Each structure stands twice: as C-alpha cells, then as structure tokens.
Amino acid sequence: MNKTPSPKVAARGPVDHEVRDQIVTAATEHFRLYGYEKTTVSDLAKAIGFSKAYIYKFFESKQAIGEMICSNCLQQIQADVRAAVDEVDSPPEKLRRMLKALVESCLRLFFLDRKLYDIAASAASGRWPATLVYEAFIEQTISDILQQGRQSGDFERKTPLDETTRAIQLIMRPCFNPLLLQHGLDTTDEAPALLSSLILRSLSP
Amino acid sequence: MNKTPSPKVAARGPVDHEVRDQIVTAATEHFRLYGYEKTTVSDLAKAIGFSKAYIYKFFESKQAIGEMICSNCLQQIQADVRAAVDEVDSPPEKLRRMLKALVESCLRLFFLDRKLYDIAASAASGRWPATLVYEAFIEQTISDILQQGRQSGDFERKTPLDETTRAIQLIMRPCFNPLLLQHGLDTTDEAPALLSSLILRSLSP
Structure with missing residues (x-):
C-alpha cells in the first residue's frame, strides 16, 4: 500500500x-x-x-531527483579534492594531489559497480546545473593553485593566468568528466602521475 | 535481381x-x-x-567490412597528419601541426554529418586492429618529433623519452580518439592551440 x-x-x-x-x-x-x-x-x-x-x-520530474543525487555526488568529489589540496602546502604538490583525488573520487563514485554512472552521464551531456558548478569549482581550484605557485616562485608568470588555467582544465577533463573517463579506464593508473609531471614541467619558471 | x-x-x-x-x-x-x-x-x-x-x-562478417572502411579512414587521418608534420622543419612547429591536423582530420571524417562516426566508435571501443595501428602511428610520430627536437636543442632531454611520449599521447587522446572527441566538440576550436602551447612549455630545455 x-x-x-x-x-x-x-x-x-x-x-x-x-x-x-x-x-x-x-x-x-x-x-x-x-x-x-x-x-x-x-x-x-x-x-x-x-x-x-x-x-x-x-x-x-525524475531529472529533478537525478539532479539532486548528481549534485550530492559532485559535492562529494569537490570535498575530496579540497581536502587533498589543503593537506599540503607546496603548490606543485597541491596540483598533483588535485588530479589524483579527482580521478580516485570519480572512479569511486561513478564507476565502482558502475553505480551512478548513468546519472553522471546524463548530467554531463545535458549540462545540468550541478555539472556547471563542478566545472567552475575545478577551474577555480586550478586558478588558485596557479596563483599560489606564482606567488611562491614555484611557477612561471609569463603565460596569462587564464590561458594556463584553461589549458590545464582541458588536460584534466578526461579525468573528471565521467563521459570521457569511461573511455579511459585503462589509463587511470598512469594518467594522474604522467599528466601532473608534464603540467608541472610546463609551469617551471 | x-x-x-x-x-x-x-x-x-x-x-x-x-x-x-x-x-x-x-x-x-x-x-x-x-x-x-x-x-x-x-x-x-x-x-x-x-x-x-x-x-x-x-x-x-559485417565487422570485416567495417574494419576495412575504418582502416581507410584512419589511414587518411595518418596521411593528413604526416603531410602536416612534413610541411615544416622546426620540431615545435611539427608538434603544433600534428595536433591541429589530427583534430581537423578526425572532425572531417567522423563528425561532418556524423557520417562514419559509429564505425569509428565501434572500432575504438572494440579495439579493432586498425585502431591499434593508428594509435601506434600517433605514438611513433610524437616520439620522432621529440627526438628531432632533442637533437636540435629545442626540447629538454632530462625526462625519459618514453615518459614524455606517453604523457603527450594521453593529452592528445581527446583529440584523436573519436569516443572522446564526441564529448569535446565544443572545445575543438581552442584545444589544439592551448594544448600545443602547454606541451611546448613543458618541453623547453
């Protein structure tokens, strides 16, 4: 009943x-x-x-429920990334931690038993509001780390901040966007370390 | 009849x-x-x-026909990339041309009217032999350009060649793998230039 x-x-x-x-x-x-x-x-x-x-x-609607679930998941990923970044002081290390946490958190939430993957996929392809908030968070986190690294002298300052931020966000996309991540599950072991190292070399003063 | x-x-x-x-x-x-x-x-x-x-x-089988079609397409992309890379002498410029040609050629073959996209998608997800040849070609092309740049003094030589090659291949993946490219069609205008610039900064001696 x-x-x-x-x-x-x-x-x-x-x-x-x-x-x-x-x-x-x-x-x-x-x-x-x-x-x-x-x-x-x-x-x-x-x-x-x-x-x-x-x-x-x-x-x-069903989508409204899905949006709430999706928003909860993406907030969890954001909390994981924030915690990983805050754990260390050095900007280069923050960047490494960020990418590693992003991949691990996305894998756990969206791909462990493929649990909530199809909500995440609908959200990403439909550009639900929660997805936009999530992408803005990633962009802001990259930009913050870059500014700290420029201040500390760890990173070069010649390239416009916006350009560097956007390029790094593009490189990270296959790690944080579930639609892309699903086609790179065979690369998640090596990708975070390889990509972080290349990005950090690109940032050297 | x-x-x-x-x-x-x-x-x-x-x-x-x-x-x-x-x-x-x-x-x-x-x-x-x-x-x-x-x-x-x-x-x-x-x-x-x-x-x-x-x-x-x-x-x-139908797949055998599809493999032949797919192989023709991927060979076309490889020919386009080879021509673009051979057009210039400077290794940094070769790298820029490579990425630009990859994106343009993939877009033309797989996404103009979405023509042959689903063959490419089946090929990429089923790891058909033509896909493996294509990926090997991309890896080899990156490695060749890197070696030329290391020889000419344009690129740094400290990072193991394999590691740099692999990292660049990972960064280029969303531009040459149709499964990933389909979710990044809104970034194809800016991605080649932004990614090339970041990669080149990472290679500076």
Missing part, C-alpha cells in the same frame, strides 16, 4: 526537506540497482512505497 | 580486390546514410545488389 500521508499525518508529519532527503536516498539506491535511464517515476514510487503524486509534490 | 555473377562471368570477371573495393565503396555510402550499427549484411546485400552469399565470399 502506498504510504502517502493522510492530511492528519501531513500536519504533524516530517518537514519537507526530510521527505526530500528520504526520496533522494531511496532513489539513489534504486538507480544504483536498476540504472537512472531505465527507471521511471512510477517505478520509483512503487519501490519507495510512495504514490507518484506524492513524489511530484517534492520533485517536478 | 541480385547481380551475383554466373560462373561464366566470374571466370573473366573482375579480380577479387576490385570486388572487395566495390563492396567497401558501396558499404561506406550505405553506412554513411543509415549507420553502421543498424545495418545488417542482408540490408547491405540488398542495397548493393549482390547476394548475401556473394558478399560473404569476400568478407567474413
């Missing part, structure tokens, strides 16, 4: 964000098992034990 | 490689219009006007 709350229950029921979290948690598990693309809101409602109408009270 | 030659025609008929070429030419056109994945050998036979059995005399 569907657990749509009766008006009485709703009055003293859980607050909205709790229900939203509950839906997102259940949907994450369901998408993990059956895939995002193949699941409809009806499937989801049945699996969670809510009515479809009740889910639509909190999310306007 | 199927144009399968009668024994008499076959006796003084076209030599094998001519028939093979004829099949490949017709199949290329057919795949361009209807896609490789969706076309069967029966569709192909009907379209060309040969019997299915006659096609199987020359190619053991």
Whole structure:
C-alpha cells in the first residue's frame, strides 16, 4: 500500500526537506540497482512505497531527483579534492594531489559497480546545473593553485593566468568528466602521475 | 535481381580486390546514410545488389567490412597528419601541426554529418586492429618529433623519452580518439592551440 500521508499525518508529519532527503536516498539506491535511464517515476514510487503524486509534490520530474543525487555526488568529489589540496602546502604538490583525488573520487563514485554512472552521464551531456558548478569549482581550484605557485616562485608568470588555467582544465577533463573517463579506464593508473609531471614541467619558471 | 555473377562471368570477371573495393565503396555510402550499427549484411546485400552469399565470399562478417572502411579512414587521418608534420622543419612547429591536423582530420571524417562516426566508435571501443595501428602511428610520430627536437636543442632531454611520449599521447587522446572527441566538440576550436602551447612549455630545455 502506498504510504502517502493522510492530511492528519501531513500536519504533524516530517518537514519537507526530510521527505526530500528520504526520496533522494531511496532513489539513489534504486538507480544504483536498476540504472537512472531505465527507471521511471512510477517505478520509483512503487519501490519507495510512495504514490507518484506524492513524489511530484517534492520533485517536478525524475531529472529533478537525478539532479539532486548528481549534485550530492559532485559535492562529494569537490570535498575530496579540497581536502587533498589543503593537506599540503607546496603548490606543485597541491596540483598533483588535485588530479589524483579527482580521478580516485570519480572512479569511486561513478564507476565502482558502475553505480551512478548513468546519472553522471546524463548530467554531463545535458549540462545540468550541478555539472556547471563542478566545472567552475575545478577551474577555480586550478586558478588558485596557479596563483599560489606564482606567488611562491614555484611557477612561471609569463603565460596569462587564464590561458594556463584553461589549458590545464582541458588536460584534466578526461579525468573528471565521467563521459570521457569511461573511455579511459585503462589509463587511470598512469594518467594522474604522467599528466601532473608534464603540467608541472610546463609551469617551471 | 541480385547481380551475383554466373560462373561464366566470374571466370573473366573482375579480380577479387576490385570486388572487395566495390563492396567497401558501396558499404561506406550505405553506412554513411543509415549507420553502421543498424545495418545488417542482408540490408547491405540488398542495397548493393549482390547476394548475401556473394558478399560473404569476400568478407567474413559485417565487422570485416567495417574494419576495412575504418582502416581507410584512419589511414587518411595518418596521411593528413604526416603531410602536416612534413610541411615544416622546426620540431615545435611539427608538434603544433600534428595536433591541429589530427583534430581537423578526425572532425572531417567522423563528425561532418556524423557520417562514419559509429564505425569509428565501434572500432575504438572494440579495439579493432586498425585502431591499434593508428594509435601506434600517433605514438611513433610524437616520439620522432621529440627526438628531432632533442637533437636540435629545442626540447629538454632530462625526462625519459618514453615518459614524455606517453604523457603527450594521453593529452592528445581527446583529440584523436573519436569516443572522446564526441564529448569535446565544443572545445575543438581552442584545444589544439592551448594544448600545443602547454606541451611546448613543458618541453623547453
């Protein structure tokens, strides 16, 4: 039986964000098992034990749920990268850590059992808002590290900062964009170290 | 009516490689219009006007035809890259030309009207032999340019040649592998110049 709350229950029921979290948690598990693309809101409602109408009270579409899941995942990657970068002081080492953390975190979240890969793929190809925030975070992190390295004298200062930032972001793309990463799973062992070393050579003063 | 030659025609008929070429030419056109994945050998036979059995005399499978088409395409890209690299003498300029020619040639062959993209995608994901030859060519071309640049004093010599070659090949991958290139079509204007410049900075002595 569907657990749509009766008006009485709703009055003293859980607050909205709790229900939203509950839906997102259940949907994450369901998408993990059956895939995002193949699941409809009806499937989801049945699996969670809510009515479809009740889910639509909190999310306007399947994509809205997917966006929330995707946003959680990408925020996790951003937190992992931030932690890895903050762990060390030297800008060159920060750059190495950043690339390594990006690859490891993306692999864990999107490719371990291919769990949430198809949400990430839809997000990346549909350019969902969470993807844009994620890409802006990566760009900003690169730019911050570069500025610190220019200040400390570790990195050259001749090339315009924007140009260097953009070039490094392009080089890192196959490591942080799940659509590209899926075709480079055989290179994830060697890529972070090789790419970091080449980038660092390009930055030498 | 199927144009399968009668024994008499076959006796003084076209030599094998001519028939093979004829099949490949017709199949290329057919795949361009209807896609490789969706076309069967029966569709192909009907379209060309040969019997299915006659096609199987020359190619053991649809993939064998696809491999020939793909091999022709990849050879074309290799010829374009070779011509672009040979046009100039300076190793840094050779490297710039290589990357530019790779992107332009791949775009023209695989993405103009998405023509032969799905053959290229099958080839790349199935690691068909032509793909391996193509990748080996790219690796060799990078290595040759690096050696010339080390000889001329344009490039540094401290980093092991293998390591530099491999790192540059990884950076170029999104430009020459159609599976990756399809997700970077919005970056093909800026990527060759930005990446070449960064690579060249990394190679400075």
